[in-house]
Amino acid sequence: MGQQDIPEFFVDAVQNVSHANGVFRITLAQSENDEGLRPITKILIPANQLPRILQGLGNAAREIGDRVRERIAEEASEDLKSQSDSNKNRKSKAEN
Secondary structure, three states: OOHHHOOOOOOOEEEEEEEEOOEEEEEEEEEOHHHOEEEEEEEEEEHHHHHHHHHHHHHHHHHHHHHHHHHHHHHHHHHHHHHHHHHHHHHHHHHO
16 A cells, blocks of 8 residues: 555644543544634544654654754855855955
8 A cells, every 4th residue: 555545634633532442532623713623533542552652753743843953054054155155245346
């Protein structure tokens, strides 16, 4: 089964979390303006796997955050270098 075969759902909220018989049931939802939340899908996670899954999500989010910060720092550094080069060119032209 390829990645295209996996259904995708856009969610922006956790509507409900419950636990029964060793299974967490997490209802994910979409915000609907002033109407509240509309349930989109429910995921079922064995209770003994929940810590591993949450840790995996936390690690992935931290890694993505690190990459974003690195990219922002690189772009800022490039911008400063570009501005410095531009200022040097203007100063050189003014001296001539």
